[in-house]
Amino acid sequence: MSGILHIAGLGPGDDALVTPEVTEALAQATDVIGYIPYVARVAPRDGLTLHPSDNRVELDRATHALQLAQAGARVVVVSSGDPGVFAMASAVFEAVEREPAFESVDIRVLPGITAMLAAAARLGAPLGHDFCAINLSDNLKPWAMVEHRLRMAARADFAMAFYNPRSKSRPHQFAEALDILRAECGPDRLITFARAVTTPEEAFNTVTLGEATPEMADMRTVVIVGNSATRRVGRYVYTPRSAV
Amino acid sequence: MSGILHIAGLGPGDDALVTPEVTEALAQATDVIGYIPYVARVAPRDGLTLHPSDNRVELDRATHALQLAQAGARVVVVSSGDPGVFAMASAVFEAVEREPAFESVDIRVLPGITAMLAAAARLGAPLGHDFCAINLSDNLKPWAMVEHRLRMAARADFAMAFYNPRSKSRPHQFAEALDILRAECGPDRLITFARAVTTPEEAFNTVTLGEATPEMADMRTVVIVGNSATRRVGRYVYTPRSAV
Known part of the structure; x- marks a missing residue:
């Protein structure tokens, strides 16, 4: 008996x-596993065990998810956003690497709309040119690497x-990060604090780096910094396709 | 009479x-505008005019889309992937900037699953740590900027x-790009050529930079280069969450 492990955004x-693909995987699941607030988004039903x-x-x-799938369950690990962007997909493959017996488990990653692209859509098109995504947490990397x-990202003139x-x-x-950005990009660069995007608590705040303070961000915020050409048009923020 | 312009992925x-949001926008549309193969993905129906x-x-x-919406139409501009990632959203805001009368149009960007995240999901989790997205076309920027x-991205040790x-x-x-990457990252770095992701013509090819040749990519390919820690586990390619 062989189960399946979906890692769903x-x-x-x-x-x-x-996405309909994720909705279908949840409808077929026997077990849903994840961080408490994400599992809370899945409706309980007969035949489904929730593991927050x-x-x-x-x-x-x-x-735990790999063990259940190995035993024949249809498991969905749920992440917010996209599971491959600072979320559960890498953690599952790390667990497979530690225990080669898990290589026989059928693992499928189902992409989702990640926070930065949802925030960018609400703003206009701030990531419309080359850009990068950085996790500012130093839980799993030295802070010097973040700096x-x-x-490097500023010198590449990436939106971020x-x-x-x-x-x-x-x-x-985060105060140190803002200092680095001001030094590299100058005070006039646009920065947006996008909080709880697409939820009832959604809030946007676009300012310049010179005006930005660390308190504008919290754990539910994704931050978007423009490149040197990013600007406002009407009520929108966008980065032109042309670099010059 | 005021219409609406959705820019949908x-x-x-x-x-x-x-996404259901995009499906709903298309169901309500009077006009769908976009590049021929993307408009071909929208089913014709009474009351809907397709503008490939x-x-x-x-x-x-x-x-054209802004003019139709200004005249009261419910317009959807369709992009492949996510409209905010190297697609139509920035072009629409450029058009608004050139013609301030368009600022009164209600414009909403509806995000979609962009090619790199769909490809990453199929592969495992190659973008599971800090990463960047670069458009290698020099239609709208000098090639020296791409180089x-x-x-900079290689020196930041971003996945790309x-x-x-x-x-x-x-x-x-693209041959020059591969030469730069080999010089910066060495010959053992993993690179994946992901063609026509999630379509019947889907094909993946993961090799090392030492093995990579320009012919492995074409216009329907998204290319993913790992960071210094990216590796294979079983049939998957993933980047660990930890940088060290």
Whole structure:
């Protein structure tokens, strides 16, 4: 008896952004596993066991999901956004690497609308030219690497999207990130704080780097920094397709 | 009478990846505008006028869409993938910038599954850590800027996704891009050529930079280059969440 493990992206919050592929996988699932608020988005029904778990236990959660699928269950690991962007997909493959017996499990990643692209759509088209995505958390990498990547990204003149910009456990680092960006990009560069995108608590705040303060971001915020050509037109923010 | 202009992402090809939000916008539309193969994905029906147009007329197409919406139509501009990623959203805002009367048009961008994230999902999780997206076409920027961005991205140790890697009109540039990547990242770095993702013609080819040749890419290919930690596990390619 062989099960299947789907790693599914629920998008940023609005159910109108959940793909039919993900909806179908959830309809067929016997077990749904994930961080508490994401599992809470899945409606209970007969024949479905929900397994909500706390944050920062990604490897344990991945191993549990692989064990259930190995035993024949139809498992969906749910992530917010896209599972391949700073979410559960990498954690599952790390768990497979640690336990080669899991290589026989049928694993399929189902993409979703990731927060930066939902935020960009609401704003206009700030990521319409070359861009990068950086996780500002230093849980899994040294802060010096984040600083280096910010400098390289600024010198490449990428537009940038930042996930996990700020948490209570590291309040000073985002201030340092803003200092680096101001030094590299100047004070007039546009920066948008997009909070809880597509949910009832959605809020947008577009300012210049000179006006930006660390308190504008929290754990539910994705931050978008324009490139040197990003500008406002009407109520929108966009980056032209042409670099010059 | 005031219309509306939706700029909608159809995803990479499979209808199971079209969001319900986009499906609803198309169901309500009076006019659908876009590049011929994307408009061909929309079923004809009474009350809907399809406006297919050729490639490289993005600004004309955007202006036409804005004029129709201004006159009261419910217009959907369709893009493949996500309209905010190297697609029609920026072109529409460029058209608004040229003609301020268009600022009164209600414009809403509806995100979609962009090719790099669909390809990454099929592969495993190659974009599971910090990454960048670069359009390798020099239609709208100097090739020297592409080269500079490739070097900065390599020195940031970003995973990378390339759109429009190669076309008949510029056959030599992708070879130069591969040379830069080999010089910066070494010959063992993994690179995947993902063609026609989620369509019946889908094909994946993962090799090392040392093995990669320009002919492995064409206009329907998105290219994904790993960071220094990207590796294979079983039949998957993934980038660990940890940088070290």
